[in-house]
Amino acid sequence: MCDHDPFNEPELAHPRSRELMVEPFFWDCVDERAPFGSDEGSDAYSEWRDWRAENPSSPLTDCLSWILDGNLSGYNESLCTDDRIERDLARPEEGFLAAHFDMFTLDTTIIATALGQLIDEGTIDTDAKPYVQVAIRRQLHPSVQEYDPDILIAIQRVVDAA
Numbered sequence: 001m002c003d004h005d006p007f008n009e010p011e012l013a014h015p016r017s018r019e020l021m022v023e024p025f026f027w028d029c030v031d032e033r034a035p036f037g038s039d040e041g042s043d044a045y046s047e048w049r050d051w052r053a054e055n056p057s058s059p060l061t062d063c064l065s066w067i068l069d070g071n072l073s074g075y076n077e078s079l080c081t082d083d084r085i086e087r088d089l090a091r092p093e094e095g096f097l098a099a100h101f102d103m104f105t106l107d108t109t110i111i112a113t114a115l116g117q118l119i120d121e122g123t124i125d126t127d128a129k130p131y132v133q134v135a136i137r138r139q140l141h142p143s144v145q146e147y148d149p150d151i152l153i154a155i156q157r158v159v160d161a162a
Contacts, residue, residue, distance in 0.1 A: 006027070006119050006120075007027055007028075007029040007036065010027050013119045013120075014118070014119060014120060014121060014122035015122065016118070016122035016123065016162070017115075017118045017119045017120075017122060020118065020157075020158045020161050020162060021115070021118070021119075021158055023151075023154050025037075025151055025154075026115070026154075026158075029042060033147065033148050033151060034151070035108070035111055035112050035115055035151070035155060036112055036115075038108060040104070040105045040108040040109055040112070041108050041109075041111070041112040042112075043109075044067075044108065044109040044110075044111075044112035044113050044116065045112050045113070045115075045116040045119075047067075047113070048063065048112070048113045048116035048117065048120075049116065049120065051063050051066065052117075052120065059125050059127060059128070060113070060114065060117050060124065060125040060127070060128035061125065061127050061128050061131070063113060064110060064113065064128055064131050067109055067110070067113065068097065069097065069100065071096075071097060072131070074096065075096065075110070075131055075134055076130075076134060077134060077137075079096055079134055079138060080134060080137040080138055080141070082141070085103075085138060085141045085143055085144065086143060088103055089103070089143055089144070103138060103144065104139070104144075104146045106135075107134075107135035107136075107138050107139050108135075108139075108146075110131055110132055110134070110135040111132060111135050111136065111139075111155060114128055114129075114131075114132045114159065115155070115158070115159075118158070118162050123162055124159060124162040129159055129160075132159050133156075133159070136152055136155060136156050136159070139152055140152050140153075
């Protein structure tokens with residue numbers, strides 16, 4: 001595991017992350033609306049760091065596949081349709097990987113993991129970005145009201161630029 005805490009010591013985060021993640025909420029580890037403020041986001045970052053320590057040269061998509069229990073290809077744009085989101089909200093027990101995650105927890109985990117790579121390494125692997133985009137799109141859906149849309153738009157900006 002890494003030996004720094006970028007939330008209490010942001011100067012230890014990668015300079016590129018500090019350049020891109022300019023809004024204070026990115027560095028807030030107690031605000032439930034922030035990417036790392038919820039238990040889910042905080043746990044995802046911690047798990048990312050542990051995974052990276054064991055897999056120092058693996059791509060981020062390998063970590064995402066590990067999170068998704070080998071179902072990386074299923075976490076795609078088909079989960080972002082109005083019908084699918086409405087169905088998953090109405091019957092969460094039937095959602096994608098519902099035995100392991102609710103929609104918020106899964107999407108937050110994907111977002112925080114990718115942002116964790118940015119904080120630690122100054123980049124988000126290009127091959128992983130489509131999966132982060134799925135998480136953002138699902139959380140931006142008008143029926144899903146877990147995140148503040150302005151925070152998600154800022155996250156999208158950061159992911160695109162990273």
